[in-house]
Amino acid sequence: MAVATGAIIVPATGLGRDTWLDSAWIAGVCALLAGDAFRLHDDHPPRYLRWLAWSMPVAATSQAIWWHGLDPRRWDTMWVSAWLAVAVAWSLVRGTPLKMRRMLGRLDDRHTIDGAPGDAARRLSADLERVARHWAAVGGGVILLAFAVSGPWIGIETVSGMSLRHAGLLAGYFVPALLAALVTGAWIGRMAAHGRLGNQLRRHRLRLRVIPDHPDGAGGLRPLGAFYMYQSLVGAVPAAFFVVWLFLIAISGDHGLGARYGSYVPQYRWLFGAAVATEVLAFVAPMRSIHEIMRAEKEGELWRESDRLSRQIEDIRGRLKDAHVPDRKDQEGQLAALVSRFEALEATPTWPVDATIRRRFTLRNLSLLLPFAGYAVGETSFWERLSNLFGGLQ
Numbered sequence: 001m002a003v004a005t006g007a008i009i010v011p012a013t014g015l016g017r018d019t020w021l022d023s024a025w026i027a028g029v030c031a032l033l034a035g036d037a038f039r040l041h042d043d044h045p046p047r048y049l050r051w052l053a054w055s056m057p058v059a060a061t062s063q064a065i066w067w068h069g070l071d072p073r074r075w076d077t078m079w080v081s082a083w084l085a086v087a088v089a090w091s092l093v094r095g096t097p098l099k100m101r102r103m104l105g106r107l108d109d110r111h112t113i114d115g116a117p118g119d120a121a122r123r124l125s126a127d128l129e130r131v132a133r134h135w136a137a138v139g140g141g142v143i144l145l146a147f148a149v150s151g152p153w154i155g156i157e158t159v160s161g162m163s164l165r166h167a168g169l170l171a172g173y174f175v176p177a178l179l180a181a182l183v184t185g186a187w188i189g190r191m192a193a194h195g196r197l198g199n200q201l202r203r204h205r206l207r208l209r210v211i212p213d214h215p216d217g218a219g220g221l222r223p224l225g226a227f228y229m230y231q232s233l234v235g236a237v238p239a240a241f242f243v244v245w246l247f248l249i250a251i252s253g254d255h256g257l258g259a260r261y262g263s264y265v266p267q268y269r270w271l272f273g274a275a276v277a278t279e280v281l282a283f284v285a286p287m288r289s290i291h292e293i294m295r296a297e298k299e300g301e302l303w304r305e306s307d308r309l310s311r312q313i314e315d316i317r318g319r320l321k322d323a324h325v326p327d328r329k330d331q332e333g334q335l336a337a338l339v340s341r342f343e344a345l346e347a348t349p350t351w352p353v354d355a356t357i358r359r360r361f362t363l364r365n366l367s368l369l370l371p372f373a374g375y376a377v378g379e380t381s382f383w384e385r386l387s388n389l390f391g392g393l394q
Contacts, residue, residue, distance in 0.1 A: 022063035023172035026056045026083060030179035033090060037186035038136050040129070043098035053091065057084040078245060078261055079173075086180050089237040093187045096231060097132075100194055101125050103227040112220045114207040127200050132193035139189020140182045146274075147181035150267045184238070191231050191282050197224075198289030208290070210297045213344040217354035219294060225353035228286050229361060235279035236364060242272035276365070283361060287351060295350040306345040313338050 029052045036049060060080045068074035104121040107113050113120045201208055211220035218225055245261070246268055252258030316335045320328065353361075 022059040023176050025059045026176040027179055029053065029056055030086075030176055030183055033183045034140065034179060034186060036094075037183055037190065038140070039133060040097060043101065045094050050091070053087050057087055059083075077257070078264070081245075082177075082180075082241070085237060085241040086183070089234060090183070090187075092237065093191070093234045096187075096191065096194065096234065097129070099227055099230060100128065103223045106223040107221070110211075110220050112209045112211065113201075114209065120204070120206055123204060124197065124200050124206075127203075128194060128197065131196060131200075132190045135189035135193040136186040137189070139192065140186035143185025143188060144178055144181045148178060150270065188235075188278060191235065194231065195228070195282065195286035195289070197286060198293055201293065208293045208297065210294050210302065210348055210350075212302060212341075212348040217349070218352045219349045221290070221294070221352035222354055222357075224290055225287070225351070225357045228283050229353070229357050232279050232283035232361065233364070235275070235282045239272060239275035239279055242268045242275055246272060280365065287353065290352050291350055294352065298348050298350055302345050302348055306342055309338050309342045309345070313342060 032049065032052060036045065057080060060083045061075075064075035064080055101121075104113075104124055108121040113124075208221070214220035216222040246265065249258045249261055249265060254262075313335065316331055316338070320331055320335070
């Protein structure tokens with residue numbers, strides 16, 4: 001695809017081959033990454049694909065050095081940093097299918113999923129992969145379209161009176177960027193499909209067993225929370241990219257980066273909101289589904305057991321009121337064991353996360369949103385510019 005596009009654009013527009021070289025290379029790599037996202041052949045990506053993914057920021061940096069030397073102030077910094085962000089995000093997200101299978105395997109080893117050993121995990125994994133392939137196509141198309149219609153290039157003034165050379169330069173940016181949006185959308189679709197584990201458990205009528213006194217602090221289901229925490233971490237990479245650039249543009253004002261990239265502010269502003277929402281939903285939506293299953297488990301079998309224990313506890317306490325109980329020590333030991341079990345049942349968690357996961361999730365989102373909280377505590381020109389940038393918050 002990259003070769004074909006370059007073969008048309010270069011001679012048609014009069015651009016030099018070196019002008020379009022990095023764009024063609026990056027576009028070709030993105031096309032391969034998109035194909036990999038739509039139909040995974042293995043949990044582990046081929047080694048050459050990893051090298052190609054990391055070649056994108058190298059290609060962008062090499063082109064900047066070729067044209068502008070070693071002075072970073074003259075580089076297209078946003079272009080270089082964008083491909084670094086894509087490489088980082090892809091390296092993280094490409095491991096999610098393997099982590100999902102390992103998570104299901106750990107739950108199976110702990111006997112927290114009903115069914116024959118290994119069978120439930122295999123069925124769930126196969127079904128989630130089937131759903132993920134469909135959602136990857138949908139997500140890729142949606143994000144590609146959203147990116148295409150939201151950029152500063154939209155408008156009649158963009159195409160009015162445009163020369164072939166200008167069109168070629170625009171295509172050198174537009175083609176790789178659209179393919180990167182396709183890759184991003186495909187993996188967002190896959191992560192959304194992974195979040196449907198609760199629905200698949202209900203579909204197969206599999207019971208998710210909650211262990212009241214499990215030492216992981218999440219009823220034995222902490223691997224679930226840790227997996228979805230990892231997915232939300234991947235989703236935070238685009239949000240971090242957008243917030244960093246909005247921050248840099250804001251503090252630059254009308255000079256430097258602000259003058260060069262100010263036209264991207266409207267697009268990045270809503271993309272940041274969408275990225276934060278995606279990152280939060282990648283964690284909260286599946287957590288909510290699993291929470292409903294865990295709560296039903298607690299309010300069903302576990303509460304019935306605790307109610308039976310409550311009656312036994314009262315019976316033993318009634319007998320111990322008699323001063324002449326022959327086996328008092330045995331009765332007291334039995335009472336202590338029943339009370340301990342009762343307390344464990346009543347304290348059974350209904351969320352598959354412990355305090356550590358909750359704290360990490362909260363701190364990460366605060367770190368993303370912190371730059372926008374400054375308007376509430378200060379009146380400096382920086383915060384005024386940042387406030388105006390986000391629609392007049394002050």
